[in-house]
Amino acid sequence: MSVDLSQLATDAQAGGEMASAAEAALCAHFLPTLRLFGRRHLRDRQAAEDLAHDTLQTVIEALRAGRLDDPNRLGGFVYGVAKNKAREAGRAHARRRRIADELPRPGSYEPAIVGFRYYLFGCLSQLTERARSVLARSYFEQETAPEIADAMGMTTGNVRVTRHRALAALRRCLEGGEP
Amino acid sequence: MSAEWNELAEYLAGELDAAREEELERELFEDAHAPAVVEGFLEVVDGVAELRAMHGTLSAGMLGPELDRLRERANVLELDIPVGEIIAAPLPEDVDVCVAHLAVDLAGVGAVDVEFVDAKGATYFRSRDVPVDRDNDRVVVACERHIAMIEETTVFRLVTHDREGRRVLGDYGIRNLPPPGSS
Numbered sequence: 086m087s088v089d090l091s092q093l094a095t096d097a098q099a100g101g102e103m104a105s106a107a108e109a110a111l112c113a114h115f116l117p118t119l120r121l122f123g124r125r126h127l128r129d130r131q132a133a134e135d136l137a138h139d140t141l142q143t144v145i146e147a148l149r150a151g152r153l154d155d156p157n158r159l160g161g162f163v164y165g166v167a168k169n170k171a172r173e174a175g176r177a178h179a180r181r182r183r184i185a186d187e188l189p190r191p192g193s194y195e196p197a198i199v200g201f202r203y204y205l206f207g208c209l210s211q212l213t214e215r216a217r218s219v220l221a222r223s224y225f226e227q228e229t230a231p232e233i234a235d236a237m238g239m240t241t242g243n244v245r246v247t248r249h250r251a252l253a254a255l256r257r258c259l260e261g262g263e264p
Numbered sequence: 265m266s267a268e269w270n271e272l273a274e275y276l277a278g279e280l281d282a283a284r285e286e287e288l289e290r291e292l293f294e295d296a297h298a299p300a301v302v303e304g305f306l307e308v309v310d311g312v313a314e315l316r317a318m319h320g321t322l323s324a325g326m327l328g329p330e331l332d333r334l335r336e337r338a339n340v341l342e343l344d345i346p347v348g349e350i351i352a353a354p355l356p357e358d359v360d361v362c363v364a365h366l367a368v369d370l371a372g373v374g375a376v377d378v379e380f381v382d383a384k385g386a387t388y389f390r391s392r393d394v395p396v397d398r399d400n401d402r403v404v405v406a407c408e409r410h411i412a413m414i415e416e417t418t419v420f421r422l423v424t425h426d427r428e429g430r431r432v433l434g435d436y437g438i439r440n441l442p443p444p445g446s447s
Contacts (some may be wrong), residue, residue: 088296105332117303118292205311209322210391217322225316249270
């Protein structure tokens with residue numbers, strides 16, 4: 086379902102009950118993009134989460150104060166706030182944080198995530214070991230393509246092609262097709 | 265929205281040039297359809313990282329360092345199973361993962377798949393191209409306890425594909441006994 090961003094902005098600035106619903110919808114809409122943006126620029130999942138929530142808070146406050154002149158520019162406005170937040174975070178260098186300590190033990194999944202994780206595991210099981218290694222190094226070890234290439238005896242271009250094909254295969258599998 | 269997962273992956277890795285990166289970011293914030301694509305992408309990226317973190321591997325098979333990491337994170341029951349044999353073993357409730365060490369002749373063998381086979385011989389899960397320990401002629405397979413408990417006897421079938429087609433290298437079984445003290 087398509088979201089009308091200009092209507093969201095108009096409703097959020099209108100006040101009252103309609104504003105509350107619009108604010109919630111606005112947060113739900115922009116949260117994934119803000120997370121991705123934060124992870125690209127801050128290289129840390131928790132910092133990206135903080136940036137996402139800080140950005141949304143600033144945007145909501147601005148809308149309540151009626152500071153968005155053109156509702157059609159909501160997307161650009163959120164983007165601008167996010168860029169400022171990223172600069173404020175002042176993280177000049179890439180940092181990597183391992184996620185292992187945050188996770189429960191194997192076999193102790195929460196029901197809400199069990200289905201997707203097992204399905205994803207099934208799809209990953211259909212890839213080659215090389216493809217799985219590239220994905221694990223990219224997203225668990227958070228290595229760059231040149232680092233992966235060096236470790237696995239591949240070219241950087243080959244790493245990127247392998248990653249691309251692996252993600253495409255996962256997407257096909259998760260959408261119900263063959264990987 | 266023009267960006268698909270490949271470009272999102274390149275963006276996340278910082279591999280886009282500055283001009284395209286800014287253009288993509290504007291698209292992501294201004295396109296009403298973008299969040300759905302981004303959310304699906306992040307769900308998979310995060311899922312890969314979390315599965316790897318939890319299990320030490322992204323397949324049913326694993327090598328030494330991955331097994332060491334799994335032992336640090338989970339209560340592991342390890343069993344050595346010769347080819348063609350079924351080992352009877354209780355799987356206590358405090359065991360998180362069963363790790364089967366499968367002895368197999370890997371001489372001249374390429375990629376190895378692990379199939380989980382039910383009592384009727386049907387494959388209910390397949391893990392393709394698992395890591396193999398050629399120095400010790402073995403394949404190490406990890407199986408979470410509740411998966412191992414699906415069948416009364418869990419059978420792992422090692423399979424390879426060569427010029428002769430599909431070739432079974434061996435079947436290995438774990439017969440699940442009730443834990444001591446249970447009815």
